[in-house]
Amino acid sequence: MFVGRAEELDTLNEALARAAAGGEPQALLLGGEAGVGKTRLVEEFTTAACRAGAVVAVGGCVEIGGDGLPFAPFSTALRTLREALPEEFAAAGAGQEEELARLLPELGEAPAGRHDEQDMARLFELTVRLLERVAAERTVVLVLEDLHWADASTRHLLSYLFRTLRTGRLLVLATYRADDIHRRHPLRPLLAELDRLRTVRRIELARFTRDEVARQIAGILATEPDPAQVDEIFERSDGNAFFVEELAVAACEGCCTGLTDSLRDLLLVRVEALPESTQQVARVIAEGGCTVEYGLIAAVARLTEDDLIEALRAAVGANILTVTPAGDGYRFRHALVREAVADDLLPGERSRLNRRYAEALEADATLLPADERVMRLAGHWYHARDAARALPAVLDASVVARRRHAYSAQLRLLERAMELWETAPEEVRSALRPVDYTDVYPPCGCDPATTPLRYLDLMAEAVVAGRFGGERERALKIVRRALRLLEDDPDPLRAAWFWVQRSRLVQSLARGDGWRELATAQELVRGLPPSEVHAEVLALAANWSMLHRPGPEAFAAAERAVEYARMVGAREIELNARLTLGGLMVDSGDIESGLAQMRQTMADALAEGVTHVVGRAHVNLPSELQSVGRDREAEPILRAGVAFTRRHGLLDDEAWVWGNLSDALYALGRWEEAAEAARNAIRVGHSAKPQGSGALRLAHLALARGDIAESARRLATARARYGTHDPMPQQWLPVARVALGVAAAEGRILDARAELLTALETGFPAGTQRYAWPLLLAAATAEADARALPAAEPGREELLDRLRTAARALTTGAPLWAAYDRWTRAELLRADGRDSAAAWAEAVTAFECLDRPYDLARVRHRLAQALLAHGGEEERERALELLRLAGAVAGHLGARPLADAVARLAQRARLTLTHAPRRALAPADPADALGLTSRERDVLRLVSAGRTNRQIAEELFISPKTASVHVSNILAKLGVSGRGEAAALAHRMGLFPPEAEDRLVAG
Template identity: 40%
Template sequence: MLRHDGPAAFAGYEAEFARLLPELARVPAGAAAPTGLPVSDTPRGYLFDLVADLFRRIAEERPLVLLIEDLHWADRSTRDLIGFLVRAARATRLLLVCTYRTDELHRGHPLRPFLAELDRARGVDRIELGRLDRDGTAAILADLLGAEPAARAVDDVHGRTQGNPFFIEELAAAGDPVGCAVLPETLRDLLLARVDRLPEPAQRVLRMAAAGGTRFAHQLLAEVAGLPEAELEDALRAAVAGQLVVADPDGDYEFRHALFREAVHDDLLPGEHARLHARYAAAIEAQPHLVAAGRAPAEIAHHWYAAHDHPRALIAARTAAGAAADRYAYAEQSRLLERVLELWELVPDAADRLGMDHLRVLEETLDAASTAGDYNRALTLTRAGLAEVDTAAEPLRAAGLLHRRGRLLALLGKSDGTAEVREAYRLAAGVPDTPERVRLLADIAAHLVKIDPGQAASVADEAMAAAEAVGEDVALLPTRIALLCRTDNAPDLGLAELRRAEALARATGNAPALVSALVYLSDVLYELGRYAESEEAAEAGVSEARRVGISRSTGAYLLSNRAEALIALGRWDEADAACAEAARIDPPGVSGLHWLQLRAGLRLARAHPAADELVGRALAFLARPYLWPNHRLPLRELRIEAALAVDDKVAALAASRAALADERLVDLPREGWPVLSAVARAAALVGDRDRLTPPPCAESIAAALPTAELTVCPGAGHMLMMERPDDVNAAVAGVLHQVLTGRDAGTSGQRVGTSA
């Protein structure tokens, strides 16, 4: 107010208000000092009346909102003034908003009785704000970083901060939130300052609790601490009163914030750290019920590893990895098997202890990483596995590693993987028929169908013959399901066979085969124009993939398939929500392109302010060494649409030429027709005086489209639709007339597509 309206806003009471605003007591040289009572002698009640009257005068002119933050730091005079304003504001257009942090309110905090008094006042509402959810954390990070953060970054920051905005800002300010493995020093000191205010016995128990995790059971802590019950309870009571730990009705405890626990744990001395974790491991091994059901193997593995007991940690990690797989927790299984690989070098007799060789551990880790969707790590593991495998002695094992490497290279957009897959086929060719060989041949055929359909059909026939020989049902092979949708020439695109595969997978409880069937079922139904059924199949697949933990791998396309069907049905808001859910899952490699391309197109169509960013992220995939044609062609369309959206006809023309030069354009009608439609809208009709899109450019596009009709309007310029609306309408009407008068259906469809 002083800066905006000057001293006159205080209506001659500058001297009295100087007690609150010392700037008012400073007068320019030569100016008369304000008269009134000395600042130190101004009665407090009189000053409160002046403040209330000031706000009343402002509120009479316009509604006034007064925001007071960090009330937990207010002194008594400030609290008294706020209480006075609460009573005085009832008859004015004044909204008083005060904020405070409940974490700061220990039991003896003076704000507690003040809040209780305010709760009894009329017109006062207390609003409890919970912690931010994941989307809220993402929104803050996007604002702080100036760009939409990666899903992994959001997960990491949200997990560590538990939605506390202050902690989110501190981690973001420290640099890359994902790479910030160590707490920023300023934040660590701030957190530990709260701990230092506790009595020493409470600090000691808090350090013991920190080794047990963010949440810990009273009985487990008692086993580890070895303290008399009364002493332990006194220490915990102090921690609870200090707002560092909260108790729940079940008798367990939890650090109020995960970062409190992290700061205390990081402050442990090395010997103290190892000793405490060893105690936890031994206690849980002896009494697994002390932790949540099903968590004992993972907790034991964690604590023996933190205690640096390598032999015990090795065996415990392998056991915990198996338990994680049983719970469909493949990301956790992958992390635990990575630990087994790490400890292998530190335990001389690791093979004997585990009963398997190092290559087998590598293969299990590769499977877990692939299923969890960590394709970059899986690719590295294939290289390590191929370096160890004896190709001559175990050709099928080597072939399996080669095929997985080729598939991962394609999924990451690094190459088409053809060399690796064909070498895998060569190695598998001389191996006797077994169920493992049948599955490998089906995998190889499904990969080759996108590159060499002829060879793919040949390998598929070989797989079918081998399956009959060994009694394997190929309908349950996920890759065979994919193959059916691409090689069958039936009018229903293999729909009947897919339905059979779905029913068989449900009957046998084969979840991966069921998810795979639903992926391709939703895809085929969409291609047949049965959009509602496609959306239903995709939605069912999303639920099943989530249930068995394969949303980022086998089920990666289900959400985007559902979004695609919803777009076709005109349910754009639901489609955008499905894309947002896919973004949270963050499918790896090119699996994450489909939802990104769809959402970029949606935002482009809606003129969303963030459309450019998403379009740029999607089009960046074109710079990868390799993209499957069904991924590449929609990006060609998106590039044209993006140019048309900003009326950049030159860029649209260049994008159209690049699209028409794509060698797979005519092979994939589902992806090709939308591209041709975009090309047609970019340059189907031009004026002969158009300098931005001159007739020769349009002629080159028309020449590339065998059934396109180019209409040139003499004397017209770039704004053809405005300059010659009758000519434009006549040209479009002429094409439509040709369709309506009975031309060949295939030709007519092309004319409409290229001229609309």
């Protein structure tokens, strides 16, 4: 009889209905003490879900000797899904079978090769997308049981699943034993994290009330119980459903032990009442784990087949054991009984049973699937306390864990190997060989095939496992120990390698920028023959300098890294160094050569399948194009980068690509798309800094739209994500620009100056002009806007002088940088009270050559302001057209501050921005309906034919500047953002008959 739990069952059923109806994934956590009825509730819910047409996949965490098998519940559940929905599963995982084989070996052989810190996140992303696709049309219930036994890799995947599920008719239900979650239990931080997610609901099962206990006893005994008996059982069990059942059965059978003081004794008494052979089998299974296969039980119990079957039958008949759903093994009906039996084992008995398990697994490789066999063999030999057999087994298991991207499990196994190292016999240690891990051994000049494994090798593997698995504190402790050992036994290459790892770890832990550690590594390899570690140190130093202090030293380091990598055949290091070198070339002004270098590197990496370099190239190449104002050229590369990084699960690279795409779309005047791209950067980003980049883009966009509060909020988020431990110009300069803009918008001119002065004190390293120019421009604009404020007068002249000095020091080697130079100088003249129409005309001309409508609208507004100051009629006419163009762009983009400024200026000058009302009857000529003049129609016809401004000017005998003004007027009147859209609209409206176009082309 199913008793109580009506409210909890309603919650589950409602979640299932939402998932099934709207394709909105549901995530629930079900907690409660051991024996309170979690499994029974799940069974009742999943049975009803199956009746409703849902596909249910259940996977449980597997505990063996206190250790959880990596990804065990996900592997089991995915296997069930594959069997239930073979076609849907195959389609959902198409193209990613090799990666997904790390969770489900039946899909194929997991690929070998170099690993990195995104591997685990990539596997997680592919798993989540697989589940979303499988559940696109069918309702799927995924049940993950016994999280209190979950290993770290399983916990990480569950956290990722709960945080990133977005679509699909999917309900995920995870259960855990609440009374086991003590203060130091590893599940506790995960539960706290999930509690903060609004998308995750937590259900806590309470114990039964007295009435519910009475109903449960009635169901067990098939008769109404005596009230006194109910009172006694309720008092002793305190409403725990499992203990109610045990006490009721004991009382029914007349078992006097049902009156013992300890409920744990009650569990053991029921086992001890069984025949000795059955007790023996129970002890074997208790030490074997949650579930033990029949063949393995037979090998360890060492009974005849008839005796074994009889013993198992007795245990099943007594409700001690139950057959597994697959019918291939046995498990205790309740974990509390297993724990009671296991706890009752003597120390020698426990180690003997573990030895038997290990010997059985070694004797027959068919007892378990290969990967599971290796993992369980390591655990059994370790708990058998046989260091000679445990050390090789643990190392074999660490290889399997790494192959599955279960880096946390690999780290735990390697820590066990380090623990066993001293107690293992010398002949065992000397026979061991390092595994050929390209990210651990070749950089240190070690040939794994011939070189004996050393203790430092174990430490190196453990450091990489900790770094990849997010266990960075543990990894850093191992690095420190390794460096202390190397002080006594110097090995410069190995020491340099460990210093590189330390640099990466202190950066990821926000303990510093990592340069001191890299500099130490450089000193260690200085003067040594070329090697992979030497090339890697130089490549990392060059990349660090590109991000922090670009200049000649970074350029030289990148060149040497390329040279050394080629000499030793380190292809991936070479490709990374070439990409860095290309970026430094662009930043130094050698634009076309640098871009060509980066394009070739991307092509080479793509052809050779070096995925990580391709992902990085999709970030860096378009970024350099954007730095020189070629955002339209960068956009298709960024779109391709989104697809590539998503397909390969490069989450941080994808976030950086989204952030750069947001910048490109902002520059091109597509602000809604820019905002969506920035939000994607925040959503996708695995690390803090890519998320910070998305928040900063949203802050910049909000500032341009006049939402100062939103801009300040997003700015605070960006600063928090970036942190203060690793200042990079590409981060702190844009942060300073937005902070200065927010302060200026709120009238806090002194705070705006403080942001600028901090930046000026820090200085602008060579190659950072792409970030420095916008900051100087924002400062000059703020000073010009605040010229009339009395509070801004003190210190103004000195600040303007510093601004001029800083601007003169920045390079203008690209059209965008030159345009910023002219704009900044014009703002400085305005700040001096010497506003110049000529200076603003130069700025307008510079931006007319660039594809940046918002920037062009801003300088047009300023030119109109300067023209109106002269008061001539011709200047007023030109100012009116400029204001109309600027206002149209501001309205289209939602740039409220610019729109308001344009409207105020027009009002002061008594100018009407709107065109005269059109006639009631539509004119026969569509061009007249659009308000196009005769000259503008001629220009539009040439635009539609693909002519440039210079070609239009030559054909119509006008100046290129006049042609540009006509084109801008046409775009505003048509309400489009570019020449291509204008041509398309002209063709759709039939403005130019085909014969006219033919005559035009012929002419």
